[in-house]
Amino acid sequence: MAKNNDQEFVKHIAKRDEDFPQWYTDVILKTDMVDYSDVKGCMVIKPYGYGVWELIQAQMDRRFKDTGHVNAYFPLFIPESLLLKEAEHVEGFAPEVAWVTHGGSEKLTERLAIRPTSETVIGSMYSKWIQSYRDLPMLMNQWCNVVRWEKSTRPFLRTSEFLWQEGHTAHATFDEAQEETMRMLGVYREFAQNVLAIPVVTGRKSEKEKFAGAYATYTMEAMMQDGKALQMGTSHNMADNFAKGYDIQYLSREGKLEYCFTTSWGTSTRMIGGLIMVHGDDRGLVLPPRVAPIQAVILPIAQHKPGVLEKAGELLHMLNDAGIRAKVDDSEQSAGWKFNQWEMKGVPLRIEIGPKDIEQNQVVVVRRDDLKKQFVPMEGLANTIQGMLDDVHRGLFDKALKLRESRTVDATTFEQLREGVQHGFVRAMWCGETACEMEIKEKTGGASTRCMPFEQKQLSDVCVHCGKPAHALTYFAKAY
């Protein structure tokens, strides 16, 4: 029997506390989630990574439908003239827009932007589709890819092309738009916590950090294991800014022509990067059960012995019938090799079934999150497994919450702020002024405001940095 030891195993993956970026890269490549492509800044999402995205899509899409939205698809290309109609929006996105200038060998009379986001195309269509108050609210979502010509990229976290969903809605009043904006942020929050097992801070973005062209941007922010924050989703109230730029008007009940109030909200494949950095450990991925393409892997032990593979097959059907995503690994590798492999791939539960287990009518189940091993009777196995998957989810969420709490401090002096953002979130009072925000970023080595949380408290009356009257309690952090 070869010596098993962690040292030998972890040689293949960098350790989180020694080199977090390298650990991240090792994990996503070695677990077959992604591969680098021939195009700079673009990634190939391989089946194992795409499987996670499909589960995210399915569960998020159901929530959109439940809140009254329908899916549609709008074009990838945006004529330059159309993109230019909302000044602040253009200014924000112009530096990272990719352009199509030729069709075949012929130069286009007007170049086409490859969508960096679709407010403009959708706005122009809404302008045609919305005529009357009866057409409102208009509640649509699209699943698509967008392109932003990024200068530096990292798989999932920032790529030149990425997959996302963008919801776009139009309403009769500002209040309705605001209500929608908050509703969808609430959907995101619930999704992050109940599906991805990631606790998030929700709140409003500063003027500097808000979406280009929005009246207000709301966000959910999560804390990674290296102390950096990740924006996991945003929801924008555009007020009537885009309605005015794109002429989205309706005739009210009173017969008056009014501008609509619009919203947009989006989440992307970046969430996958987030769940890796929140839950992963030195053995590799730790997938939250609800987005794990394989929730339980069945490993037949001494599989050449009569009855073992048959029993494994029975277990597989039993679990599949109960709606559990399971797989039997009957490859020729040794048991030890498979243990390590599936741990690296983050499968939430491992089920071992060998001759001894069959004799005793039981299986061995090992949880990925705490690696604890237990014997489980064959009878009622599907129920037990489902319960354990839920336990793993809760365990991951609690662990992530503890991580965030241990990396969150309150600051009443600038020195505390400066020190605190080196390790995680800092809550501090802030004046709300962009100039002050930029100075803080400069002096702290890159920490920015993440949001002004809905959950406010009064730490003091003055801004932690400039001493002017405090506007709001604000989360600061270095961010991805």
Place this chain on the structure above:
RNA sequence: CGGGGCGUAGCGCAGCUUGGUAGCGCGUCUGGUUCGGGACCAGAAGGCCGUGUGUUCAAAUCACAUCGCCCCGACCA
């Protein structure tokens, strides 16, 4: 756009300082023994040394250029 690092077998790397037959580990393939924490033995296949130009009798190795990738900043989901 600045700073750093790296391109040699499918993957990870050594060789370069001091030019002289292309190496190692893992993986792959064949056969056998194994099988409850990365098994072992024997055999085999696999390379335009990123690309180009130069120096030289001779270049993976030296020079110049170029392309690409990774990491860290600035900018952004």
